[in-house]
Amino acid sequence: MSKIIVMTSGKGGVGKTTSSAAFATGLALRGFKTVVIDFDVGLRNLDLVMGCERRVVFDFINVINGEAKLNQALIKDKRIENLYILPTSQTRDKDALTREGVEKVLNELSKDFDYILCDSPAGIERGALMSLYFADHAIIVTNPEVSSVRDSDRILGVLNSRSRRAEQGLEPVTQQLLLTRYDPERVEKGEMLKVDDVLEILAIPLLGVIPESQAVLRASNVGMPVILDEVSNAGLAYSDAVGRFLGEDIEHRFVTPQKKGLFSRLLRRSA
């Protein structure tokens, strides 16, 4: 049986898609057969971040509607063994996501895959609800600011009341926090919330802290999940988080400002 993970947040633009791409890649790199599904019907970002946008012929919605077979829509990653992408439609809307349709596709995928990762759209409407409904694990993507924390809190409530596990009285969906776009310098100046402030409100285990990093934009511009950038802090932080997800005990890093070397101080002064 495969495990279903939802990457969710409530709020948009916090890094769900970036994190979904990184996580799916990280799980596949560790040998797990993984598929990442784009639930953001109408926007379609995941295939861009994964660098396979030119290979999309059929999509998730086609499969739900019976217009294509699952293996026609699944895209195999060119870089990494064991990694597949199920892109979404850019022309339909979220009403195309029926619970029965989603369930059918997930059931079929779970015969073949170790992990199914669902990249949720923003909001708490249909698309977001469908992406979290069948989840076993939820990764809550949050930025260190008040409105993002509030929305994450809201999503946690939804997971506890409207997921399949909640509705059927099963073991609850496990919940972990991925704090992204964390800028230790701005945190120190009091412009952003500290890790502890966020944890105090959300009260769920911390899976990882991903620093704000230029590498993320660079990577997504070339269609490469940032976890493959092994010299960037963000890439390393995602790699750590995947390890923790799999039960490894890894210390958190990139949480405090880095000591600036002479070189970067000079650069900054001249900039």
Place this chain on the structure above:
Amino acid sequence: MATVSSASQVAERDVPFQLRGNSFTMMVLKVFAPTSPDFFVQLAVKVRQAPNFFRNAPVVLDFDELPESVVFDLDAFVTQVQALHLLPVGFQGGPQPVREAAAAVGLTPMPSGRAAKLEEVVKAPDPRRQDPQQQGQAPIPAPQVLIEVVHRPTVVVTEPVRSGMRVYAEKTDLIVTSSVSPGAELLADGNIHVYGALRGRALAGFSGDTNARIFCHSLEAEVLSVAGNYRVSEDIGSDFYKKAVQVFLRDGVLSMDLLKTG
């Protein structure tokens, strides 16, 4: 048991009946997708988990979550619910056509929201304590209505109360053993206790009880209210922020005291 003894009292008093107020706990079936082919499959699974608990249990159908545009055969729906040995007795909310159809099949519209205050419902004079001035006149038999005050169990919440959630302890107290997030709302007709941080809204004495109080472990609330007398976070004052506090009405004014801890 209570029914037996009051029945014998009735016989002794030689009156043919007795009207009493009582409260019943009923299950609410929140209907999200009545046309889903899974609906009754899943409901049957639920019922099978505790057949004795559900057998012939009265349920209120809650249609509040249904979209305005919903179309379904309510009559057939109710029949299918009955087929699982549940007894739909009433309904709540829903689009107008659904409400009409529900009333047409004999379901009772249930009031949603706050409970009526018992004192106002019945204020019948006690025939045994008549006004002495009226003694000479022919006694007018006043309708004897007895209200039995039934103890309602306190509502206890152990999970965090998240933003967007609302918990209402109707006609009773509310105890939350974890924290209450900003954007969450606690309502109780009685007292509210929070054994964690209270960061959302807390409204005690919601139906007007001016003796209700709010107790919390760490006061960081957005709004506090007792019987409609409220204060917003700006007016709470730094002396009480993040402290263990009780909130109550002192001469009709919302007041706060630090709780002695340790």
